[in-house]
Amino acid sequence: MTYQSQRISHWYFKAALLLFALQVVLGLWLAINYSYTLPQSIVNVFSFATARAIHTNLLVLWMLLGFMGGTYYIVPEETQSEIYSPAIAWFQLIALVVTGVVAIVGFVFGWTQGRPLLEIPRPLDAVVVIGALLFLFNVGMTMFKANRWTVVQGTLLGGLLFLALLYLFGIPFYKNVVIDWYYWWWVIHLWVEGAWELVTGAILAFILIKTTGVDRHVVEKWLYVEIGLFLFTGIVGTGHHYYWIGAPKYWLWFGGIFSALEPLPILLMMIDTIMHVKKRKLEIKNPFTFTLAVGCAVLHMIGAGVLGLLHTLPQINYYTHGSQVTVAHGHLAFYGAYALLNFLVFYYAMPKLKGIEVYNDTKGKIAFWTMSSAMSLMAVTFGIAGVVQSYVERMLGMGYMTAQHYMRLWFEVTLVLGIFFFIGMLFMVYDLFTLKPAKVKK
Template sequence: MQPTIQYKTQKIAYWFFAACMLLFALQLIYGFILGFARMGYDGLHEWIPFNVARATHTNLLVVWLLTGFMGAAYFIIPEESERELWMPKLAWVQLVSLLLVGVVAIVGYHVNWWEGRKFLEIPRELDWLVVVNVLTFLLIIFMTIWKGKRKTTTAMVLFFGLLSAALLYLPGMITFENLTFDSFFRWWVVHLWVEGVWELIMGAILSFLLIKLTGIDREVIEKWLYVIVGFTFLSGILGTGHHYYFTGTPRYWLMIGGIFSALEPLAFLGMAIYALAMARRGGRKAPNRIALMWTLGCAVMSFVGAGFLGFAHTLPQVNIWTHGTLVTAMHGHLAFWGAYAMIVLAMISYAMPELTGRSMFKGWKAEWAFWTTNIGMLGMTGAFAVMGVAQVYLERKGGMDFLEVQESLEVHAFGLVLAAALLTLGVVLFIKNFLEYGLPVEVDSSSNSSGGGSVLATPQRPQED
């Protein structure tokens, strides 16, 4: 079977996705180290203490998601710009150097070489290499769009999302002697990434997938894309305030953060309604049903995890008790899974048949991977919720000793690990399915002019607004 990609440089995306799978698997292993430590089994403490496992777990997440975004961009941009990637060899260099920096950083964590700043643990020396790497990536994407035949809204939103993410990395590289300043600008990176510009990236990938999978007219989908990212920024920028309640910042943030955070679920709700409505209106069956499941699942789960559970603990009256407890871990896990892990997995599910020309999405593995990962993650969220709420009432409101409370939660950490095992089963199936697709096939560019990268069963019909 012939692959349906139109541009042979798109196949670079395959290697980014393969790196994703590897890093994701590694992230899960470190997650289990953390889970077992919470159950009271910290036998690895001498070699991999909790803070090492934790930094590795969260950084691997960030790196595999960014790798996925980059792979998605290398896949999407040629199609949107209707030309091959600019300097594809440079994209290879960029992938290899990204992985090298990642590996050095993670090995460094194990020998106490890091900065103790949550999510931004990468040492300053390596930060600069990250900057150079991301600039290289952005240059390739920019030049491809610049020289391309057309500049679509989807491509532009994706590019500006990636560019802003790169720019917002910089405030996290300033050194402050005062802890409160350190914390203030750390959230410029972390919050404005995940509740700001990353949503541009997610929205653009979502819009690309919906165009491909539902057959709805691009103009309609892109119009609503603007509305959704508009609501995201309207709520998300000032919503940064929910990190500025209790960290030495003025009291007015309680009001501003509270109000704008309360609006954040609306942006996610809008995204979920938009995706579901487009899929309904499309009304035609894309053969790659799994890619559509991940796409719609992403829109819905990001509302539940990022929108609903975020709202559940960002009201200042609630946050005064839940701030700094496992309630944060509850929200964090489902939010990252729903919004970002699922969009990358949706993109991989869509791109693999296109890249390899094989339709492995029809087997049971792909479907089981979807359900077991999602049920597993919901179970983990439930376990974190029980632990978090118990911690709030016993320790924060009841005044019990921290360690006494944590030891009473060990049984729930067992539930957490069980649910994580289910998630892991699903991820194993996903990776197995990924491997069974095999390597991307060489594109014969002369015979493939009508494919359009589309897996639609029928040709497009005109759409009304």
């Protein structure tokens, strides 16, 4: 850490970690809902719907906090200047966390927009938009004042702008449910397969440049190609969500073809991450940081690339759409692409913010391997449940609950895996809050 204003990012990371812990707890509760029969009295007061709204909104909130914290850490080093206004950064952190907490408490009392993942009520959306504008203003001003442009910065700012812009499409009330879903995906799909990929690409490139010592030009050249491919395949690839919503038939073609190409940039990102790590010029100080970088690249590829590709073609998606197959893909994709990226940022930046050059990574390793194994196996159990559902409910035409009975075993296994994930999460959160320097080997 070389700039004073980078310190703010530490608080973003801490807030993100606590919200992540809460998200995992809610995840366990959802798995219990699937595995056991809850009495009507509990369902009436705290329904699955409420718990799910909290689980998914916490996901979005903690990841955005992680991205913002990451941005506030990276931008001073890239621009070689202090952040334009640390006061704005503080205000914006408090505003976002307070909005999140109010929203979550509101869900419990039925205050909701009622649209999956976008449940935050419209008045609170206004606060989110103001916070996002302040954030962009702050980051943008820092970059413009410094006027030392790099591809990493440009990609980061572009991704964040795109991210904020897309959020606006999720705010209005649409009378027509077809149009509603059409624009809902502008937020959800174009976030995770567009804007967030830009942010990820930029952050990953930054950390690789800093830790491997590979020439900036080489890393940035590949960054251009990757984000170009991400946007080329990802934008029209949104069409794979438009097969069954009442949109024109040509989306089966456009969505199918473009989304079949979507794994390419992820594959490229995986290969070049591994290549950069192999060809590193600097001595490895913290090998665990590399484990996280490569783990992120590989599980990003499996979760988002492979599991996405498996059911993206209309012929398959006809049977798997809206089944637990989607859940398998969603969990491993978010974990591989974005949770691990955030963990990478935490383990890269938090030791530096504490002035630790080489950190003790024992607990971190336990946490990484426990969480990654548990989540990978959860993708398998959800996947099996999804295939059973697709076959029994969709192909044989048996009732929804009949299919659910056959799937129940796999939900129970998922619950056990969730407990392992929870334990791994505790290790990581505890570790990051109490980082210590590694003992010098004699």
